Amino acid sequence: MSDAQKISDRTDTASLADEPKPRASFARRLQTLWRNVLGAPSASDPTLLESLEEALEGRDEEGRALAPEERHMLANILSFGELRVDDVMVPRADVVAVEESDTLEEILRLYRESTHSRMPIYRETLDDPLGMVHIKDVVTYLATDGTGAPRDPFSLKAVRREVLFVPPSMPALDLLLKMQATHIHLALVIDEYGGTDGLVTIENLVEEIVGDIEDEHDTDQGPLxxxxxxxxxxxxxxxxxxxxxxxxxxxxxxxxxxxxxxxxxxxxxxxxxxxxxxxxxxxxxxxxxxxxxxxxxxxxxxxxxxxxxxxxxxxxxxxxxxxxxxx
Incomplete structure (x- = not known):
């Protein structure tokens, strides 16, 4: 192969490397928009929202048509700021919770049946919440040093964590920011009379953007x-x-x-x-x-x-x- 051909091949390879990867434009715009939604500083132009709204109806800034899932995610981000907590909460009737008197066996059964990682703790009724229990803390308690049994009797109070208390009218974006700041990822929704209307997890909020999230523990829902x-x-x-x-x-x-x-x-x-x-x-x-x-x-x-x-x-x-x- 001649030197000219080698130079030509290297030039072609470099040109290919310089080309943007597919959907790179969408990923950049999505990242910038999400930073704007969360209030983080960015170098975006003031017409970002307008250009994204145009992209929903046509093509991205590099002329490629957006895929349906990309348009759906963009639309969700643009509308996320309009949502309230009561729009995304799990209603009270569907809340799986632990009573403070429940035994370790009963708590493990609830985890197995619900597949949730966090559950609120209550005294007598959900209107008297005490906090939450995280599956990670229960597993930590069960972990032993090879003895085959935990060293201390199980205490729900010892593994109890704090929860957030929020009104139904709170903007969903404000709750997401509060969860981000406090690292508390479960909030109980409290009505004007002090009763529990439902709960919101950080997964509920994220699913409003990306759609339903199913992991390896989610069971098949069966026929539709x-x-x-x-x-x-x-x-x-x-x-x-x-x-x-x-x-x-x-x-x-x-x-x-x-x-x-x-x-x-x-x-x-x-x-x-x-x-x-x-x-x-x-x-x-x-x-x-x-x-x-x-x-x-x-x-x-x-x-x-x-x-x-x-x-x-x-x-x-x-x-x-x-x-x-x-x-």
Whole structure:
């Protein structure tokens, strides 16, 4: 190989090294925006938010179209500052907590069943919280020096940690900053009367940005649609509409309707124009009834679908009538 060819090859290699890696622009913009959201100093230009909003509708600054997950994350960051604590909290009914009189065996069982790493401690009711217990502290207690048993009797008071107490109206961003400053990653949401409305962990806040976080301890939630013996159907709101349509033999969304409606949660939202509350019953034009089994202020989680057979029978009768009329 000639010297000229060697020089040419080195030049080509250097040029390739100088090229930005795919999505490097997105990563830089995302990092800068997140620093701005948290109030950290940055050298960003004053039009950062405007350019990111434009990116949501088109391409990034280097002309590449953003992937759907990138647009979704950017949209979440831009809207994060509008969220309140009660928008992201785990409601009281879903809180898994430890009573101060619980034994070590009972606490370990709760950890195993819930897969949570932090649980609040209470006296008699959740309205009298005492702090929280972290699985790491329990494991530390159980760790021995090869003797096979802990040296001291277990004391929940000895492993108890502090929690934050926050009002439902507190901005979610303020809570994130407070958790960052105090290194306390569990907050109890206290209403105006001193009662416990729910709790928020730092994972709840981060999931508002990046979506659901599942680790190796999260268990498979099973099928999204489950038909019950009484004919009703239990459904995860994330289930695709097509799955339910295939199961019951009905077309639930007009082919010329909104293409953005893809899940059962989206369908129910479109029927009422808002996020319904738990226990609410929403009727579909075909006769189906969607009972909201679980929801928070931002999204529908679980549904129970009623009158499936009646709706299917009504649809078949209508089809027969149409055929007779056509003949």
């Amino acid at each position: 649609l489950v038909k019950r013996d009484d004919g009703t159907i239990d459904a995860d709101a994330r289930a695709p509409i097509e799955e339910l349509e295939d199961m019951i033999g009905l077309k639930l969304v007009d082919e010329e309707g909104d293409d953005d409606i893809e899940t059962l949660g989206g369908l129910v939202f479109s029927l009422v124009g808002r996020v319904p509350v738990r226990g609410e019953l929403i009727k579909h034009p075909l006769g189906l009834e969607f009972e909201v089994k679980d929801a928070d202020p931002r999204r529908i989680k679980k549904l129970r679908i009623h009158k499936v057979e009646a709706a299917a029978s009504s649809d078949e009768d209508g089809t027969d009538d149409d055929k007779r009329a056509a003949s």
